[in-house]
Amino acid sequence: MTTADRSPKRVLVIDGHPDPRPERFCHGLANAYVQGAKAAGHDVRRIDVSGLSFSWLARFEDFRGPVQNPDIRQAQSDIAWAQHLVFIHPLWLGAAPAMLKGFLEWVAAGGFALDTGPTGEGPRRALKGKSARLIVTMGMPALAFRIVFGAFGARAFARGILGLAGVGPVRKTYIGGVELSESHRAHALATVRKLGLRAR
Numbered sequence: 205m206t207t208a209d210r211s212p213k214r215v216l217v218i219d220g221h222p223d224p225r226p227e228r229f230c231h232g233l234a235n236a237y238v239q240g241a242k243a244a245g246h247d248v249r250r251i252d253v254s255g256l257s258f259s260w261l262a263r264f265e266d267f268r269g270p271v272q273n274p275d276i277r278q279a280q281s282d283i284a285w286a287q288h289l290v291f292i293h294p295l296w297l298g299a300a301p302a303m304l305k306g307f308l309e310w311v312a313a314g315g316f317a318l319d320t321g322p323t324g325e326g327p328r329r330a331l332k333g334k335s336a337r338l339i340v341t342m343g344m345p346a347l348a349f350r351i352v353f354g355a356f357g358a359r360a361f362a363r364g365i366l367g368l369a370g371v372g373p374v375r376k377t378y379i380g381g382v383e384l385s386e387s388h389r390a391h392a393l394a395t396v397r398k399l400g401l402r403a404r
Contacts, residue, residue: 240400329370
C-alpha cells in the first residue's frame with residue numbers, strides 16, 4: 205500500500221441504481237464501499253440517485269443556465285467537495301441506467317462540469333484533479349462484457365462523461381454473474397469493501 209493509499213481522502217459514493225428497494229445488489233456494494241472507507245478513516249458522503257427528485261433535461265437553455273433543483277445543487281456541492289468519486293450501477297442495455305445518465309446531465313449543467321467560458325472556447329475541464337472508480341454489475345460474465353462487447357458502455361462513461369470533465373484516472377471494476385450464487389456475491393462485496401479501505 206502506498207503513502208497515497210494511506211492518506212485520508214474525501215470520498216463520494218454515488219449509487220446509481222434507480223430502484224430504491226434495499227435488496228438491489230448495487231445498494232449492498234455501495235454499503236460495502238462506504239463501510240470500508242469509513243473504517244480506514246476516509247471522509248465519506250453518499251448519493252442515492254433513486255431517492256432524488258428531478259425532471260429530464262430537455263432544453264439547451266436549462267443546461268446552460270443556473271441549476272435551481274435543490275437535490276442537484278447539493279449533488280454538485282458534494283462532487284466539488286470530493287477528491288475521489290465512486291459510481292456504482294447495473295448494466296442496462298449495455299450502459300448505465302437512464303436515471304443515472306439523466307442525473308449526470310443535470311449535474312453537468314450550469315457550467316459545473318464543463319465550462320465553455322464567456323467566449324465559447326473550451327470546454328474547460330472543471331472537475332480536473334479528481335479520481336474515480338466505476339463499479340458495474342451485470343448478469344453476463346465480466347470477461348464477456350470486456351472482450352465480446354468491448355465494455356463500450358463503461359468506456360463511454362469513463363471517457364465521454366468523466367474524462368471530458370477532467371476526472372482521472374478512472375478505474376473500473378466489473379462484477380459479472382451477479383445471480384450465480386451467494387458466495388459469488390459475498391466475494392464481490394469483500395472486494396468492494398477492500399477498495400473502500402484504500403479509497404480506490
